[in-house]
Amino acid sequence: MKVKALTLALLLAATAGYAQQQTANRYEQYLPIIEKGTLAQKDSLAKALLAEVKGYKTEADYRTTINILRSLDKENEMVTVENIAKKKYPKGAITRDVFITDVFYNAGTSTEKEKAYSELIKKWPVKNFSEEPLTYDYVLANLAQSFANDGNAPKAVHYLGEMKERFWRGNGYIPVGQILLKASDTTTAAPLLKTAMDDSYYYLTLPEEQKDNKARFASMGYASSMSAYVNILVAQKKYAEALEYIENALKAAPEQADGLAMVYYKSLMGTGRKLEAYNILTKLYAKGQFAVENDLKRLYTELNGSVQGYEQFNASLKAELTQNIRDHIKEMATFRPAPNFELLNLKGEKVSLASLKGKVVVLDFWATWCQPCVRSFPGMKAAQESYANDKDVQFLFMNTWERDKNYKENVVSFITKNNYPFEVLYDDQKDPQTGKVMAAQYGVNGIPAKFIIDKEGNIRYFLTGSTSNVDYIKLEMKELIEAAKKPYKG
Template identity: 70%
Template sequence: MRLKLTVGLLCLATFGYAQRNGVDKFQQYRPIWEKGTLAQKDSLAAVLMSEAKTYQTEPEYRTTINLMYALGHEDKKAVLETIAKKKFPKGSLTRDAFITEVYYKAETAADKEKSYKELVKRWPVEKFKGEELTYDYALGTLAQSFAKAGDAKKATDYLGQMQERFWRGNGYLPTAQALLAAGDTTAAAPLLKTAMDDAYYYISLPEEQKDNKARFAAMGYASSMSSYVGILVNRGKYTEALDYIEKALAVAPEQADALSSVYYKSLMGTGRKLEAYNILTKLYAKGQFNVEGDLKKLYQDLNGTMAGYERFNAGLKEELVKTVRDHIKEMETYKAAPAFELLNLKGEKVSLASLKGKVVVLDFWATWCQPCVRSFPGMQAAQTLYENDDDVQFLFINTWERDKDYKNNVTAFIAKNNYPFEVLYDDQKDAVTGEVLAAKFGVKGIPAKFIIDKDGQIRYALTGSSSNVDYIKLEMKELIEAAKKPHKG
């Protein structure tokens, strides 16, 4: 099909982006949806809309729908979704829409169960080979709902219907943690052990057999192991707990930090006090100040006195500060921050220009981003530290939201958690590039934080975050105080 292309899109052929057999279309057009101008994106969207008239299969529609999302053409994405769902009423697009718009929005466990039964009746899992994980996700949230409702039996029964073994290392965990939160260790323990054992299976595979599924399964290992071993520790089964931990560290030494808390408690319980003390000092020196009670106890036991403890403690804190300062050097940069003017929760305009003369902390986040959410108590502590400093401003930039009703969701989230944050919506697209602010800052993953100095220069940029409140508070203090000082260019 011959289509008339605008000048902006003609460069596709020049740079070798023209469609080729065997090349994934989404990746083929990456240079345009990632770095193209608004004119190029609009031209490509127009071409794809015309091309869509020839589509015969649902996968063709799905790829182009994803492309429209990447190009920022939500209107055309919606049009194609409507056409595809009408054309394939029993296809995966209508199924996914049902899951998003009906199933996941069901509030009670009973309503969610009713929706799940409708889901598998209208779109039986056996008709979607290779997409079992979609149903496993749904089963995981259904089981978690029943766990929170106090129905451990139904929670366990639904988890048992999961088909993807690699997913169980992560999929079982939220339900087990919900049961633990309710004090039901009897029901939680076997779920955690299953998750732990499945993850261990993938971790211990020969390196040449480890694919993406195996690597993903391994991600849940430390959490399920810590929770399960935590149960053993609370039951006084220290020797059994140690066996599991040391077995884990033998095949996955990189999990040492994540297992430190249960490891030192197990060592204490079996009388291996010096080893426990060594782990505790490292934890404390990394900002885990909540372990100080046990640290003091072991210091007393090993030294026979508390003499010298305060000097020892101060030394650990100095070590932590040095570690943080060395770490933030890796985040150093010096470039002008992109200008912006965004709306806050009240509908008021907030611009970077209006904050000149202040150190500005930007935190890009989304309601669905768990690492973002886990870092918020620490960010709140950091903001509180500077609440009387008129030269520092924290801005929480809400970006990449997936729900059409994102503004209400964001407002509800902030209100529910009583966060005193200045939240801005990152939904203003650049007139030339079509990019939102996150793209202008080069954000590839969230949470992403930027520390901007009083002259509007980005001094530090970091991606990811700890959930350790004390560490975040200290890290942000070091970043902010460094940004207050003149740049040594």
Template identity: 75%
Template sequence: MKKYLSVAFLLTASWSYAQQNTPNLFQQNREILENGTLVQKDSLADAVYSGVKNYKTEEEYRVAINMLRTLSQEEKMESVSKIAKKKFPKGSLTRDAFITDVFYNAEGSEAKEKAYNEVIKKWPVKKFSGEELTYDYVLANLAGAFAKEGDAEKATQYLGKMQERFWRGNGYLPVGQTLLAAGDTTAAAPLLKVAMEDAYYYISLPEEQKDNKARFASMGYASSMSAYIGILVNRGSYAEALDLIEKAMTVAPEQADGLSNVYYKSLMGTGRKLEAYNILSKLYAKGQFNVEDDLKKVYTDLNGSMKGYERFNAGLKNELTKSIQEHIKEMTVYKPAPSFELLNLQGEKVSLASLKGKVVVLDFWATWCQPCIRSFPGMQAAQEMYKDDSNVQFLFINTWERDKEYKKNVVSFIERNNYPFEVLYDDQKDPQTGQVMAAKFGVQGIPAKFIIDAEGNIRYFLTGSTPNVDYIKMEMKELIESAKRPYIQSTKS
């Protein structure tokens, strides 16, 4: 008890000081937030909460709410939020709560548009200088709703209201892709072109002018350009497409991989078959087997027949296998996996101990995590590959969800996409540390995958994702088959 009181006293003192230096509050308490015991975290939460009566500014409430959210103190966070919204009805906290609870949860474009108009009326943009991005998020979401319903005119209208150029592509690109998927290239093309040109503007800035915003905007260059050039290629405008691609290669050679698919098609369309063949060979050797029809065509055009193709194809696949084997060496880990017992979608308990004797593949994911979702078709294919192997178990660990209705959202997502996954909810906190399973495994970003051997040891850990189904299948096979074999300590110094 004395130890608990001592900790609480120190935290209260820290909080009192932090009120004078609010921006540094997270930094001052980082050690407790990241590595503290449950007692320390509870004491910090109590100290934060006790300071409510002294708050004078909305910023103090915002910091307190974020701290309590980080500490997983939902009740205290909600209590502080209610006080803040009552005290600052026209403030950004109340606005943000309305956007989250009403706008984002609205079903359909009509309901979203009504909520958006209420946001603009009660919290006009001009009164929140410097917070234009908040409104851009809303506009992009609203435009997306109209695009899904096929209303390109309304979608384009709301996109045109966005103000932050560095982020604009994040609204234009998905709307353009949605319209493109629906076959409306006329409406999609100008949106994709804007997204591409915005990204090009930032990516071509002198290095000394590239701040975080510029780097963020640059990230969308390959995606927007691929989509736009895809339209040009389908229209047969190969020369125009090729000109844009080679212009991109000059200012952003690191984007070459993302542009490979439209690049080889443009080269084929302009008769530069040998260059197209070289790119196709590299794509195939990286596991993009969906390009094989084009590879066969160019191979035949260059060689006069298909003679020797099978040997050539086997060589590319062998090259890929060796590349994956070298790559997974970098993912090697050997340590006992933390024990766990979590509930699945049916409310049944699933523990690591119950799976001893099996190779277990853990995939940490969330419904809001696009890279996680992007890899699911490949993970589904990998699971299907091992459906008859009773010694391999795939578990998809749903973690870090942000919505109170996360269980409902998870079930809906899995059913909507017809994924045959064994999903576990990562919502059981350790009574000593307050950590969920992801933290115990050292997960700092998702998607994160762990391959655990039959003895319960982590053998491989990998992060990131790819939409490449064939590559994921081959990579998972190498990882799983390796985990089936006895661990051999590396002799490298």
């Protein structure tokens, strides 16, 4: 949670005011050392920051230094500065943030969280931190989700109603709405999802000159909130109403068409616009969404009067997809020696890249808190299973950038709970010269990040980002792996 708070703080620095801008500028000053410095340089910077702490005049100076030390992975030094600041500013933001992290987020039950929240707003009232409503909105969203998971919809809705930042509240409303939908509480979920959808639409349709970082952040949630709300309308057979929302959305944000495609198809079918629905399915299938095949075949037969020609049509769509993937992976091609590693797996056994020479190795850098990473895992599982009998291919899932002290237990719990048959390695061993974990040595700047390494130990492909499309991931991995099996031609 500290990492998320820092990231968002820097994201919004340009719109937050002079103090926050200074903080961002001071952090930026040390980015070269944070990102590319040697271990000696990082140690020297940490030492210099500790030496200057005594001269700080504002709490903001302490906060910036804490964030820098966190990014340098100087946990002990960071705690030292935190303790000094807590003593100097017992009613300040740093002490409050430590309370939120150590007490609120570590509370086990909703009742305990609620008690911690009451203590939070009593000791650190919102009115005393009017420039930081987002900090409290994080807490409120978490508390609301906890009550929603308990089945206590009234309390969940109550705490969502306390949120202040319109641009961000969808991040609380959407998860709670989805939890309530799973519990079949459509009555409570629908207005929450509609509010999130309306908020996103408002920011999405602002004049370009008014779109600041907040507006851009808010508009990113439009497809998910829209899809969830319109699915409710479709389930209620309110197809015309659903179509009106969708078609307005596609005019305002045509780039979100993929995220709305399935609900658009259902709405078109519900209003009898079958040819348009067929065109939607064709595009989905051509992008690797093979789960729609039964609907596509049925609609093809209905529109053409028979099933004749369908197999050739189907094959042409798959051929088009395969060629698109082959063209796409050319953009990911590279050629350089893969840094060697020797890391521990979940059983405490050592696994090295050198021991896998002669195999094509797929490295997937991920973290338990990384939603795009988790979203891609069903597809990666399908890809791994398709190579289960190929002794020349090895998948390794490199768990990295975890922040919790008990990260190993969290990783084991996550993998076990989801029944993933992955070989997971802990990327927590730092290079003695640079102080970098393997993710940094591979040049990873964001996760998920995947590397395809050939049998000679060379990186042949590097890709970032994710999709939840299982079939597409499976096809893409096949093309990458099979290409890496072939000799490098330069």
